[in-house]
Amino acid sequence: MTSKGLLLHEVGLRDGLQMESQVVPLEKKAAWLSGLLESGMDIIQVGSFVHPVKVPQMADTDELFRRFTAHKKPRAILSGLVLNEKGLERGLACGVEMFCLGASASETHSLKNTGMGTDEAVTRIIGAAKAAVAAGKKVQLSVQSAFGCGFEGLISEERVLKIVRAYVEAGLRNISLADTAGHAHPAQVERLFGAVLALDPGIECACHFHNTYGLGMANMFAALRAGVSSFETSFAGLGGCPFTKVAAGNVATEDFVHVLQLEGLRKDVSLDRLLAVARDAAAHFERDMQGFVYKTGPIRTQTAV
């Protein structure tokens, strides 16, 4: 598939839940995290370190980390999203193993999200990332709105590559391109990841797609062909806005693992455990989630007649 292997990075507890206005109790988050750990996912994003007043859903991120890191090394790498130095401090204090940081390629999105333009945000993020590396932690740097922006429309590939070059020049080569708005399409995905991977042989790419226009899964396969090695997904397809009919969630983890296994890949992951987590999430939120396979069950693939 890719020479670098294929890593599964679960981000539902962060990118999924942050869109949910109803705060999920800590015990429920812990139960889902346990299920995800048991499934055999490689990396699990536990939450983000943002101001609890701004995002109440993430107020217990530190405590959730501590529960799973205080007494033993967890089975997966536990990642946390941080926006700044303050978040980094909190993450270092509670056992984060992999720090995810990012800047938006859309100037408008960057200003709305952080109050800083892209250039300033990139500089600041690189500073925090270097501090995390100095503390012995893994780091992943993302470019948000890499494939288009709800505010600005098309984002030029040169804007994205400029940010990636800044990361690489700082020695940071674990790079995620995030399709924040769901605008990516397969030819663009192959082209842009191809261009990023061509910058430096040490780069490892991750992808993050939203399914706003029904293209999430097709884009995952385009990324796979382009040589992307880490795939970010959310259990049950969490991540869309529950108050509209627009299905803007992430690609569902269990749907992606299901098709990978049809293709003979990652049979080490427990699809049953992932389906159990997705079904429990659907029961918790009492609504139809974006995932498919938690509703249908997996395809029966017994030997042909």
Place this chain on the structure above:
Amino acid sequence: MTSKGLLLHEVGLRDGLQMESQVVPLEKKAAWLSGLLESGMDIIQVGSFVHPVKVPQMADTDELFRRFTAHKKPRAILSGLVLNEKGLERGLACGVEMFCLGASASETHSLKNTGMGTDEAVTRIIGAAKAAVAAGKKVQLSVQSAFGCGFEGLISEERVLKIVRAYVEAGLRNISLADTAGHAHPAQVERLFGAVLALDPGIECACHFHNTYGLGMANMFAALRAGVSSFETSFAGLGGCPFTKVAAGNVATEDFVHVLQLEGLRKDVSLDRLLAVARDAAAHFERDMQGFVYKTGPIRTQTAV
């Protein structure tokens, strides 16, 4: 893309509506067909010629054809599905230009659907197809359940290729592989279409995917890469069973045209007209349909800042 071009075949009025228990009035079908014709689709399947008692939804297929063929040549090729010689007679009498016929690669599915095993069904279908060709009509022959079967599970590729060889030996080279159960996955799609196209340089392939497990769009792109030249889709993603939460519809026509246009293809088709038909269908059925773009609107792709 492919040397043979890329044809769009709308099948919602047949494969979509046949799943709907509520019979759609003829005037409504005619309005949707008019919109689809104005959009610039290449081929539009108007209905099937089955016994009206068996499928009441299709009872007015002959009349719908006559409305659009009696006075002038329609802008698109109008296709009709026939199961047997009786259907062929009806189709020839009401102006069908392209006959679609098929047999299932799953013995169980074939028996349940037609009362005949696969071999007998193939022989009979080839006979009817030759009669259509003799009458000066276009013909497309499909293999149903080509990628897996709800009853039998996996279907061996050799079973599919055996049917295709029988078609080709009869001089019938317009071949559709239908993923009736939605079991197809991208690597399988590329492999099987590659094997079919390798059988004879005169073969033109069509594909037909259901989105049961969320893989429809990814499979369309796999088919495009494999050299498939005709793509079957349903407006609004019609085709799933409306009485379950399982989203087993076809890939939505307007979603596919939307992404093709993002990729610079088929800009001659009016996405706006397709979206209007999909929105009218959602209003008619008073439910959330499987398509995405009729809800979100298309991606704004103005020049990058």
